Amino acid sequence: MKFFVSAGHPMYKGAAGILDETVVDRAVVKELDLVLREMGHIVTVLNSESAKDYVEEVQVANSSSYDWYVDIHANCYHKESANGVETLVYADNKPQAHAISKNISDLGFYNRGVKTRTDLYILKNTKAKALLVECFFISNQNDCDLYNKIGPKKIAIAIAEGLTGEKYKSNVTVIEKPVNTPSQVKPTNDNWVRRLQQECNMQGFSNQKVDGYPGPNTLKGCPIMRQGARGNITKLLQEKLINLGYNLGQYGADGVFGAATYNAVVKFQKANGLTPDGIVGQNTWRKLLNL
Incomplete structure (x- = not known):
């Protein structure tokens, strides 16, 4: 509606x-x-x-x-x-x-x-x-x-x-597992999909085959994310944005969905014809996964 x-x-x-x-x-x-x-x-x-x-x-x-x-x-x-x-x-x-x-x-x-x-x-x-x-x-x-x-x-x-008349069920990632040390180095992204699949499985968002090939199950397993989220899925999102050329500021891929990540997501959404709301939902994940 x-x-x-x-x-x-x-x-x-x-x-x-x-x-x-x-x-x-x-x-x-x-x-x-x-x-x-x-x-x-x-x-x-x-x-x-x-x-x-x-x-x-x-x-x-x-x-x-x-x-x-x-x-x-x-x-x-x-x-x-x-x-x-x-x-x-x-x-x-x-x-x-x-x-x-x-x-x-x-x-x-x-x-x-x-x-x-x-x-x-x-x-x-x-x-x-x-x-x-x-x-x-x-x-x-x-x-x-x-x-x-x-x-x-x-x-x-x-x-x-x-x-x-619907029940609200949020699957927004707010608190995840402890993040690794912040990375300032632009990631190679060679096994990014594999690591995303594995992390979504570990956190209970999916139960998919970890094969490095994005598909409907990978997309379905990606949680909705917005400003305030933190953890390893946030870090993977940031790595992808950095790899695509978006500036995340001095902290880079630190696993914290702050203002810099929000601004990068909005720019990515605008560039891909999506609603620029800064929320990483299914449509934004679809573009990030090249589906």
Whole structure:
């Protein structure tokens, strides 16, 4: 499916409570973008600074075809007792809205349910199916404490699963086995595929024949990787990028997926007609393996 996701309140004019709404909105949207992409969906993100008002946001969303417009917010009220999650819709005919509220409430927030709002511009004027998620109350101490404890990713997963009806299963490599000594020497890459196959087997991502010949099983066994990953698969990715002529900075193939690796991946993706999101998924691995 195709999703248009926005972090609420153009020009950073969100509410200020115990937490800052615009900060919360962006944190949840960043994770929601990654989670939906990892689930295989197409995502366009529009943060508040990219539009001056909701009219402009809707114009951007309506300029293309999307299945859903999802606007992320955090609630605020002068009475600190107000708490919980609620999902807003123009008409209560979207079971996904109820699923989102339930999923977020399962994390520990009070479920305020689904509210019909015919006065909100986005819900009224967007061509795609639209909903607005008020994740929790930034004016409620318990809500804020719970958010700080669980983090934005769990909320993003709750939203993504409610929207799609699918379970999120991440195979992103975050912590791998201890890395070897960083290499500054451009690798020969003669047995790179063989070493990649062996490492994917060792870490449980695949159970393939280690023969040095890339194919569907090799591709299937490569985990999704993004900034923050570290280990021997990251090191192999870096070796490949260096061998292809991409600059990874002074640390070279050190097994840490940092900013230099991210930038190199983005350049590689642009050069190969891929979405330049810095995430090494199946399409990027396919190009790296020359499949």
